Amino acid sequence: MLNDALIRYIELRRSLGFKLRSQYVLLRNFVEYATANGDDFIRAERVLNWAILAPSAPQRRNRLLTVRRFATASRMEDPRHELPAADAMGRSRFRRRLPYIYQxxxxxxxxxxxxxxxxxxxxxxxxxxxxxxxxxxxxxxxxxxxxxxxxxxxxxxxxxxxxxxxxxxxxxxxxxxxxxxxxxxxxxxxxxxxxxxxxxxxxxxxxxxxxxxxxxxxxxxxLGLRAGPGEPGPHIHDLRHTFAVRSLERCQREGEEVSRHTVALSTYLGHGHVTDTYWYLQATPILMQHIAEAGEIFYRGGDV
Incomplete structure (x- = not known):
């Protein structure tokens, strides 16, 4: 029964344009865990017991909130599904994870x-x-x-x-x-x-x-770039961050050139808006040097 509810939920969300790749893996894992413990419906206590199996606090909270969204949708069909408290793993203000820029x-x-x-x-x-x-x-x-x-x-x-x-x-x-x-x-x-x-x-x-x-x-x-499970370190998505940063490092430093390069980079990366590209940028010694030089030129009354 839980598996059927999961299939309906995933099909609904994907019909709305959501891919839900990693979320589906998590939810399938939860459903297998809950079913193995004899559950036909989502139980709040079971969600918490499963969530705490994750190796880090952010991952535990992500597990909780992922299943909570599933539970919210499932309760619309059957109120026997329980809704775990959103703050059961504590409250957390979103913080941008510092990307790893590969050498x-x-x-x-x-x-x-x-x-x-x-x-x-x-x-x-x-x-x-x-x-x-x-x-x-x-x-x-x-x-x-x-x-x-x-x-x-x-x-x-x-x-x-x-x-x-x-x-x-x-x-x-x-x-x-x-x-x-x-x-x-x-x-x-x-x-x-x-x-x-x-x-x-x-x-x-x-x-x-x-x-x-x-x-x-x-x-x-x-390679020694990352420690064990639950420990911080490079992610595969950081290769995308690195590409964006290195690309900007290599562009011409004139103001209009930087603007045009950023628009081209945004298009190349497949972003809907150029502001989405800013998320991928990270300060590096080379970029900071470029900024300092541009600031110096501006201070002297030049055209940046």
Missing amino acids: PEDIERLIREASLLKPSGTLRPLMYSTLFGLLAATGMRVSEALSLRLDDVTSDGLLIRDTKFRKSRLLPLHETTRRALERCLLVRAGMSVSHDFLFICNSGTPLAYPTVVATFLKLVRS
């Missing part, structure tokens, strides 16, 4: 470590090293990369279809990135599978988001 050598080590994944000589190391390299070189969303089809790799770049904000876009590629993709495509062409997804696992099925994230975390921990 070039970090990315090189990540790609090299991915190329050494086991079993050696199989698709796995090639697919993961190409995927992580593509994320770093383009700043695209993980979900966008995993949704790529063979026909999306064109002579003009990558065609990103109907992603977040219902926008499609074309991503021009650097020659080195294109060569890496071509090597991957050459191997992929020899695979006989029933679909045309670009990134696949050894069994021939498309790479799954949770598996990709788990593999990424395993790699960055082996």
